[in-house]
Amino acid sequence: MIKVIVIDPGHGGHDPGAVGNDLREKDLTLAIAQRAANYLRVRGADVRLTRNDDRVFHSNKAADLNARADFANNLHADYFVSIHINAGRGTGFESYIVPCAVNREAGRRQGILHSEVARVFHSAGLPDRGKKTANFAVLRRTRMPAILLECGFIDRTEDALRLKNLAFLDNVAQAIARGAALASGLSEANPAL
Numbered sequence: 001m002i003k004v005i006v007i008d009p010g011h012g013g014h015d016p017g018a019v020g021n022d023l024r025e026k027d028l029t030l031a032i033a034q035r036a037a038n039y040l041r042v043r044g045a046d047v048r049l050t051r052n053d054d055r056v057f058h059s060n061k062a063a064d065l066n067a068r069a070d071f072a073n074n075l076h077a078d079y080f081v082s083i084h085i086n087a088g089r090g091t092g093f094e095s096y097i098v099p100c101a102v103n104r105e106a107g108r109r110q111g112i113l114h115s116e117v118a119r120v121f122h123s124a125g126l127p128d129r130g131k132k133t134a135n136f137a138v139l140r141r142t143r144m145p146a147i148l149l150e151c152g153f154i155d156r157t158e159d160a161l162r163l164k165n166l167a168f169l170d171n172v173a174q175a176i177a178r179g180a181a182l183a184s185g186l187s188e189a190n191p192a193l
């Protein structure tokens with residue numbers, strides 16, 4: 001059976017997300033998500049993006065987040081991957097699942113996907129901030145294993161330099177696709193990648 005994987009590019013439309021160093025979170029999350037979707041499709045997944053252009057579902061923030069989760073719930077998706085860029089003067093990569101995840105599957109998948117993406121950051125000289133838990137709305141409301149990735153800090157010079165580099169964004173997208181495929185049991189679909 002074909003696995004449906006939902007990739008959620010954070011923010012969009014009137015909501016730019018975090019901004020800094022002439023970058024907007026909503027642009028970076030879409031660029032990474034679209035690339036990751038293409039790589040995952042090559043691996044045989046049915047990939048759906050919560051948005052494929054510069055928009056939000058709803059002008060109200062809470063309603064918008066609920067709509068993203070419901071989008072995946074209505075598709076009975078196998079995995080939900082939300083992509084964000086951090087801010088707050090830190091540096092590096094971190095990932096989140098809900099605390100006390102309903103089943104252990106979210107944690108198992110986090111272990112696989114996190115290490116793939118963390119390796120790309122490490123190669124670029126940026127630290128692995130670790131596997132974390134938080135009660136983010138999209139993670140709480142989705143009814144399938146779900147993860148939220150914070151891919152670097154937009155307001156940190158070292159991170160922003162990488163985020164302005166298309167080759168780096170592409171490497172992050174490939175790692176997300178590889179990790180999500182391995183986590184969802186798609187690894188045999190195209191072992192050459």
Ligand SMILES: [Zn+2]
Binds near residue numbers: 010017018085
């Ligand atoms: Zn965000």
